[in-house]
Amino acid sequence: MAEEPGKAAAAAVMIGIPAAGALAQQRQRDRARSGRSDGSEPRRAGDAVLVRFVAGRDLKPGDPSSSASWWCAGEEVVRDRTAADLAARAPDAPGKEQHSVLRTIAAGAGRWSCWPGVARASVRLVVPAAVVAGWSGWWSVAAAGTGVLSAAGVAAAVTGPAVLGWWRPRPAGADLVHGPGMWAALRPALGVEESQRRERWLVLSDDVSVPGARVVLRLPAGWSGGEAGKRAITAAVTDRLPGEWSEKWHRADSAPFAEWIRKEPPRKTPTLPESVAWKSSRDPYQVYVGQAVRGYDLEDVVIRTKSATPHFGVGGLTGSGKSTVLYLGVVHARQNGVLVDILDTKQNSMTEAEGKSGVRVHKTPAECVAALGEYIMSMMAAETALGKSGDPVLRQMLVPRLLVADELPTFMKMALIWWKYQLRGRGIPPFAEWFSIGLLQGRSADHRFGVGAQQWANAYFGGTMERAQIGWKAQLGFCDSPSWSVAFGASTPVVSPDTKVPGRGVFSDGLINPETNGLWVREFQPSYIVPEVSARLDAIPPAPAWFDAGERAPWITAETLKTAESLAIPDFLVGGRFGPAHPVMGGAVTLRPTLAGGVVPPSSGAVTGVPVTAGVTGGVTGAGGAAPQPAVELFSLAEACGAGLLPWDYATAKVYKGRSARKGIQFPSGIPDGRVTYYTRDEIEGWLERWQAGAQSRP
Numbered sequence: 210m211a212e213e214p215g216k217a218a219a220a221a222v223m224i225g226i227p228a229a230g231a232l233a234q235q236r237q238r239d240r241a242r243s244g245r246s247d248g249s250e251p252r253r254a255g256d257a258v259l260v261r262f263v264a265g266r267d268l269k270p271g272d273p274s275s276s277a278s279w280w281c282a283g284e285e286v287v288r289d290r291t292a293a294d295l296a297a298r299a300p301d302a303p304g305k306e307q308h309s310v311l312r313t314i315a316a317g318a319g320r321w322s323c324w325p326g327v328a329r330a331s332v333r334l335v336v337p338a339a340v341v342a343g344w345s346g347w348w349s350v351a352a353a354g355t356g357v358l359s360a361a362g363v364a365a366a367v368t369g370p371a372v373l374g375w376w377r378p379r380p381a382g383a384d385l386v387h388g389p390g391m392w393a394a395l396r397p398a399l400g401v402e403e404s405q406r407r408e409r410w411l412v413l414s415d416d417v418s419v420p421g422a423r424v425v426l427r428l429p430a431g432w433s434g435g436e437a438g439k440r441a442i443t444a445a446v447t448d449r450l451p452g453e454w455s456e457k458w459h460r461a462d463s464a465p466f467a468e469w470i471r472k473e474p475p476r477k478t479p480t481l482p483e484s485v486a487w488k489s490s491r492d493p494y495q496v497y498v499g500q501a502v503r504g505y506d507l508e509d510v511v512i513r514t515k516s517a518t519p520h521f522g523v524g525g526l527t528g529s530g531k532s533t534v535l536y537l538g539v540v541h542a543r544q545n546g547v548l549v550d551i552l553d554t555k556q557n558s559m560t561e562a563e564g565k566s567g568v569r570v571h572k573t574p575a576e577c578v579a580a581l582g583e584y585i586m587s588m589m590a591a592e593t594a595l596g597k598s599g600d601p602v603l604r605q606m607l608v609p610r611l612l613v614a615d616e617l618p619t620f621m622k623m624a625l626i627w628w629k630y631q632l633r634g635r636g637i638p639p640f641a642e643w644f645s646i647g648l649l650q651g652r653s654a655d656h657r658f659g660v661g662a663q664q665w666a667n668a669y670f671g672g673t674m675e676r677a678q679i680g681w682k683a684q685l686g687f688c689d690s691p692s693w694s695v696a697f698g699a700s701t702p703v704v705s706p707d708t709k710v711p712g713r714g715v716f717s718d719g720l721i722n723p724e725t726n727g728l729w730v731r732e733f734q735p736s737y738i739v740p741e742v743s744a745r746l747d748a749i750p751p752a753p754a755w756f757d758a759g760e761r762a763p764w765i766t767a768e769t770l771k772t773a774e775s776l777a778i779p780d781f782l783v784g785g786r787f788g789p790a791h792p793v794m795g796g797a798v799t800l801r802p803t804l805a806g807g808v809v810p811p812s813s814g815a816v817t818g819v820p821v822t823a824g825v826t827g828g829v830t831g832a833g834g835a836a837p838q839p840a841v842e843l844f845s846l847a848e849a850c851g852a853g854l855l856p857w858d859y860a861t862a863k864v865y866k867g868r869s870a871r872k873g874i875q876f877p878s879g880i881p882d883g884r885v886t887y888y889t890r891d892e893i894e895g896w897l898e899r900w901q902a903g904a905q906s907r908p
Contacts, residue, residue: 262333265326274322276381283323284381382415383422387449394445398438399429417450422471424450430465442467476505483710487537487736489745493545493609496521496538498683501716501733510716510733512538518680518719519652522660524696525685530712531661532558534683534735535613536742538659543567543749547609548756550584552577554623558615558661561742566796567752569759574627575781575789577620578640582778584612584656585643587762590769591654603764608753609655610762612647617662617669625887626843629880632787637881639777645670646776648678664689665696668885683733685714697730706732752795759783759792843880843887854893865900874899 261268277283321329392407401410414422424446432438439458446469447454453472459465485499494515501510512521523534539549539562549568551559556572563570571580587610594603614620621641628638648658648670660679662669665688670676682696686708693703697717702725706713712735722729738745755763761782773779780786844852846866847859855862869876877892 263330265324265328265330265333267322273385276385277323277325282325285323286381286385382413383417383450384413384415387417388413391446391449394449395426395442398441398445399432401429417471418452420471420473424454424469426467428460428465428467432465434460439467443469478502478505479507481507481707481713481732481734483734485734485736487738487741489544490541491545493542493547496541497736498534498537498716499733499735501731503731510718510735512681513718514657514681516680516719517652518678520648520658520660520679521681521683522658522662522665522679523683523685523714524662524665524688524692525683525714526663526687529685529714530735530737531663531685532615533712533737533739534685535559535615535659535661536561536738537736538611539568539613540738540742540745542609542611543746543752545609547611548752549611549613550580552580552612552614552620553616554620555616559613561739562746564796565743565746566757567749568746569756569793569795571793573789574620574624574631575787576793578624578627578781579783579785579788580793581612581640581643581647582773582781583761583765583783584610585647585776586765586769586773586778588647588650588654588656589772590762590765591656592650593769594764595654603766606762606764607655608762609657611657611659613659613661614644615661617644617660618666621669622843622887625880640781643776643778645675648675652678664692666692667695680719681716683714683716683735685712685735688715697728701728701730704730704732710734712737757794757796759794842890844890844893845885845887849888849893854890855897869896869900872903874903 258268260266267273273286275283275285324332388407388411391413392411395411396403396405399410410427412423412425414424416422417424426442426446428434439456443456447456450469450471452474454469455472456467456469458467479502481502482500488497488509490497490511494513496512496514498510498512500507502508514521521538523531525531536559539551539559542549543565547567549562551562551568551570553559553570553572554574554577559570562568569580571577590603591607593599594607624640625638628634628640644658647656650656658679665682665684667673667676670679676695684692684696686706688696688703690703693701701717704715706715714733714735715730716733717728717730720729721727751757755761770779780788782788783792784790844854846855846862849855850857850859850862857865866876874896877888877896879886879888879892881887
């Protein structure tokens, strides 16, 4: 028995001598690192060596080489590693190769510093204990200890990241990654001794990549600082961290410190989608149109017709999507019980709505003028019924209505040609002003307008006051400067939409841009509803029978008709002196009278004249039943100069026109629409001959 203590003592000596040597060598390294040549060093360095050995920590004092703790494995620390590098080395990073089985208890069996402290302490203590037990003859105890260690290693490998993934290494925090390098730059600037521990002065959040992360630096009481010192300190901190940081200095506190807080990353402006699904609204005064970008979010674009400017309009060249936007208003109106009249002199713009209950499509000039007149009378009668002395019975009959002019300039020009060359009318036709009256008075009677035009032009709205009633305006695709000025104002900055995207455009809804204090015009993407129009209209309950039968609104009384005579409306109604013989039916496709040759006149903005037939075949009474007339080309004075009919520019032609009357050379009267006067080719050429002949006859 006396032999056993001797073996134990011998084993202790054999293990203790190398351990003592290692500790002495480590102590010498600590002394050299601290720069103390007199052998004295802080008490913590001598006391901590044994504590670090037993606690499983690195024997070398200073900054740890991994983020391992007592129970958790760690990631190896690479100083001042960027956030992108950390993300790439994260255990669950996409595409990262799984840890091998050899990485058992910690991040890797070959990375001793990444083992948890309990694992390192166990190895440090168990191995000498097993050697002592074996030397003492306790081989069963040594074998049991080795078996336990092996079983623990296998269990850790099975439950680790490579297999079950029950545990993962703890990623290195920012304090370990960025702290040492940051402190190396901060310590001399602060005048802090090298022996001071970093943790007492500098604290970082574990994750500095998230908004709100903080870096706190304690300031020495005697630090002079100054603006230059603050800038140097801030640079040493923020230059080593990702993102943008805001600084705060607390020098007046009893314990002065500075802190840096991670700012929110700049938000990305969303991209406007190329396709937007339409959403129906049960609010009759809000029409969903599409989406626009507002700040950093996408917002719904809505036409609000219950406002001081209740009407809506859209401009754009052929194929830009005007009819698509107008379809949105038509479908929304029908879904909310509104009755719709469409003026479609192009005869092919809104075919998806044709033949549907509650929608009447008018195609010839006579039909369109009659529909406009009936609509104005309906609006006047509704105003009367809604008044204080209005008939309650009529008030109960009222139904909201919408009049859509798919191509307003085309309708106006065709109606003017019909007025002068078919009806042989003189002066300005009365229906040129009906439209202006409707824009000004339609809101309170729930009678609204939807207007389409190739380009916005002053000539077709009656004036600025009338045009201002179109509160929601849109321009799809390209828009020239004059049209932009008419639609949105000359002082409004031009917004150019992405014309490569079908239907893309800009709009204004009367809001003021907070940045420019002017009209807010924004890019938007309208919904494409054309393929759904027919099915959606078929799913709506039928309209009142009187509307689909092409009859007048039942609230139009004899008093209304008498009042309408002052506006010369009754003569243009169905069966009137100039009106069509038969009403336009709703709910079924009917044959319409068409223009001979099917050619339409130029839209607003055109430079050259286009042949247009003035005659109408069938479907009208009085002058409307005359035989077809030859084709007529119409030109404004500017268009005549642009087409080469006059050998001068527009300014010179205006001067000669004024001189013509003073010289007794009659200038043709043309076809006025109240704003612009149009002339035929013969009229222009005849006047040019007379003018040139008069010039030659002068001495």
